[in-house]
Amino acid sequence: MxxxxxxxLTAALALAACAPEAAPPAAQSAARAAPSELVPAEREGKxxxxxxxxxxxxxxxxxxxxxxxxxxxxLDDMPDWTGFWQRVGPPLFDPEQPAGVLTTAKLRPExxxxxxxxxxxxxxxxxxxxxxxxxxxxxxxxxxIPFLRELIVRPEQTWLFSETVNNMRRxxxxxRDHPSPADAxxxxxxxxxxxxxxxxxxxxxxxxxxxxxxxxDPQYSEALEAVEVWxxxxxxxxxxxxxxxxxxxxxxxxxxxxxxxxxxxxxGYLRIDYWHCGENPNNAIERTDEGTSQxxxxxxxxxxxx
Amino acid sequence: MLANVRRCSSCRRxxxxxxVAVIGVLASAAxxxxxxxxxxxxxxxxxGKQHRTAWDLYKAFEAQANxxxxxxxxxxxxxxxxxxxxxxxxxxxxxxxRSRMPTAKLTPEFERRLIAKLDNIEKGIEFDNxxxxxxxxxxRWMTEPFLREFVVTPDQTWLINEMVNDIRRxxxxxRDHLPEADRxxxxxxxxxxxxxxxxxxIHTNSLRSGQYQRTQPEYTEQVxxxxxxxxxxxxxxxxxxxxxxxxxxxxxxxxxxTYLKLTNDDKLLRIHYWxxxxxxxxxxxxxxxxxxxxxxxxxxxKDDAK
Numbered sequence: 001m002x003x004x005x006x007x008x009l010t011a012a013l014a015l016a017a018c019a020p021e022a023a024p025p026a027a028q029s030a031a032r033a034a035p036s037e038l039v040p041a042e043r044e045g046k047x048x049x050x051x052x053x054x055x056x057x058x059x060x061x062x063x064x065x066x067x068x069x070x071x072x073x074x075l076d077d078m079p080d081w082t083g084f085w086q087r088v089g090p091p092l093f094d095p096e097q098p099a100g101v102l103t104t105a106k107l108r109p110e111x112x113x114x115x116x117x118x119x120x121x122x123x124x125x126x127x128x129x130x131x132x133x134x135x136x137x138x139x140x141x142x143x144x145i146p147f148l149r150e151l152i153v154r155p156e157q158t159w160l161f162s163e164t165v166n167n168m169r170r171x172x173x174x175x176r177d178h179p180s181p182a183d184a185x186x187x188x189x190x191x192x193x194x195x196x197x198x199x200x201x202x203x204x205x206x207x208x209x210x211x212x213x214x215x216x217d218p219q220y221s222e223a224l225e226a227v228e229v230w231x232x233x234x235x236x237x238x239x240x241x242x243x244x245x246x247x248x249x250x251x252x253x254x255x256x257x258x259x260x261x262x263x264x265x266x267x268g269y270l271r272i273d274y275w276h277c278g279e280n281p282n283n284a285i286e287r288t289d290e291g292t293s294q295x296x297x298x299x300x301x302x303x304x305x306x
Numbered sequence: 307m308l309a310n311v312r313r314c315s316s317c318r319r320x321x322x323x324x325x326v327a328v329i330g331v332l333a334s335a336a337x338x339x340x341x342x343x344x345x346x347x348x349x350x351x352x353x354g355k356q357h358r359t360a361w362d363l364y365k366a367f368e369a370q371a372n373x374x375x376x377x378x379x380x381x382x383x384x385x386x387x388x389x390x391x392x393x394x395x396x397x398x399x400x401x402x403x404r405s406r407m408p409t410a411k412l413t414p415e416f417e418r419r420l421i422a423k424l425d426n427i428e429k430g431i432e433f434d435n436x437x438x439x440x441x442x443x444x445x446r447w448m449t450e451p452f453l454r455e456f457v458v459t460p461d462q463t464w465l466i467n468e469m470v471n472d473i474r475r476x477x478x479x480x481r482d483h484l485p486e487a488d489r490x491x492x493x494x495x496x497x498x499x500x501x502x503x504x505x506x507x508i509h510t511n512s513l514r515s516g517q518y519q520r521t522q523p524e525y526t527e528q529v530x531x532x533x534x535x536x537x538x539x540x541x542x543x544x545x546x547x548x549x550x551x552x553x554x555x556x557x558x559x560x561x562x563x564t565y566l567k568l569t570n571d572d573k574l575l576r577i578h579y580w581x582x583x584x585x586x587x588x589x590x591x592x593x594x595x596x597x598x599x600x601x602x603x604x605x606x607x608k609d610d611a612k
Contacts, residue, residue: 074380075379075380075381075382076379076380078379082459082461082462133583134439134582134583135581135583135584136579136581152457152459152464154386154457154458154459156386157386159457159464161473165471166470166471166472166473167471167579168466168471168473168577168579170576170577172573172576174573176573179574179576183574187578187579188578188579188581189578189579191576268477268479268481269484269488271475271477271484271496272475273492273493273494274441274472274473274492274493274494276439276440276441276493277439278438278439278440278583279440
């Protein structure tokens with residue numbers, strides 16, 4: 001287990017990093033009661049913020065206290081997140097992962113061994129992705145999958161939509177809590193509640209199914225919980241700070257920042273249609289006994305090319 | 307309600323701004339509408355027959371509404387909550403009751419096809435494309451069971467059905483349909499619309515062929531629809547729909563669909579991702595005689611023992 005930074009150092013880092021972010025003028029009005037007061041500006045400070053809290057629920061509660069409980073959005077002062085968005089960055093959960101590094105997550109030994117083994121097999125061409133059978137990527141992998149997105153904001157609820165297999169996350173901002181433990185069970189996208197601090201959306205998600213962060217990323221367990229802080233930083237950019245807590249898999253919270261850029265659509269021709277994953281039966285992929293992927297009835301020989 | 311006060315023929319006269327201003331004092335902007343629909347079904351049917359195409363009917367409504375109005379962002383209609391379709395789920399027109407044949411005036415060819423389908427169903431020979439996780443498509447979307455959400459924003463409305471994460475997008479930002487050269491059949495077609503007070507008027511084209519429901523007629527790729535959606539009381543959304551499909555229908559088929567808001571006081575009712583293929587035992591294969599066979603299930607005592 002990697003040693004955590006001393007608490008005093010963590011606190012100092014956090015305080016130093018809490019200096020207001022230098023937002024460009026265009027972003028200032030959109031940001032409203034700027035998130036700079038809510039989370040530190042620099043990555044180190046955000047990592048340290050995660051380390052200060054033992055669980056995602058604690059971090060979420062701390063952010064809520066810092067925002068004085070948050071304030072409901074008003075229809076006459078809504079953030080403009082309209083349009084289509086696409087994630088930018090490499091196909092890794094942490095876009096800032098340096099080349100040649102297995103992962104920036106601090107993994108426990110067993111998940112580390114699993115990831116190492118999976119990457120070795122992948123290098124040999126042996127790979128199977130659960131979404132090959134049209135399963136949803138699930139959360140938090142939802143954050144990093146490609147294709148078009150819509151971020152639909154209303155005061156009582158925000159819908160975070162990804163075109164891939166029509167993924168829809170629902171963020172309840174009407175003050176409700178998570179279901180009681182007796183009513184909670186693992187879901188593809190978990191259960192998400194949130195609050196608004198100005199035009200910044202803070203989300204806590206629990207009740208997720210186990211999965212993988214992405215093809216070349218670690219696995220996660222049903223114990224995973226996440227805190228996200230979403231905000232529009234300029235007219236074409238929405239950023240999400242994400243803290244992942246998963247005591248089964250992670251030695252410490254995993255902080256990443258995800259960036260989504262607005263897709264130009266001046267003529268309005270770009271429209272999202274229904275994604276019918278199983279539409280083309282030739283796309284059906286089965287997992288073989290050795291753990292690799294086999295297209296149904298496809299052997300990739302000349303006979304298939306007919 | 308202002309509806310039913312005037313017949314449509316007189317609505318065009320209801321344009322002077324002064325009159326609008328006076329009425330505006332009496333009724334909220336969200337509830338005022340220039341389009342007045344007849345209250346009787348016969349008149350609603352007749353209204354459809356007065357127009358040769360769905361586009362003609364849509365443009366007539368648009369003219370009545372003086373082009374419609376962009377929704378006031380601060381005073382959006384309250385369509386929040388979770389709804390479900392009421393009535394006999396598997397009839398496109400509720401007034402069909404227990405009759406074998408629908409209220410649609412079918413062309414001889416499509417009447418023959420429906421009778422053949424119904425005859426087969428009576429013999430237990432039936433296959434529904436939904437069985438392999440295909441979406442129902444529009445206009446069948448109107449009749450499906452399960453939970454629904456209606457997300458209203460000024461420039462776009464999302465009509466969401468829980469089943470297979472089925473989302474219709476209605477563009478109310480003034481854009482037109484795609485040019486003909488860019489059109490192709492889509493599961494839920496391409497929908498544009500405008501608001502007239504609290505009424506949402508929609509025109510949909512670019513649809514795939516399909517069936518209105520299992521025991522209902524088929525429709526072709528030429529199908530186009532006009533819908534008028536309105537919340538008529540605190541828990542009831544009504545959608546009037548006129549379907550035009552020259553190869554299948556001798557005249558436009560009018561039907562009224564009603565969606566009731568579900569009680570959700572504790573807010574524990576939440577829509578989750580619908581992973582259609584999650585349970586492999588649900589896989590249904592179409593047999594050569596057009597019937598349905600659950601994968602590896604023969605429904606014998608041997609299966610029951612498993």
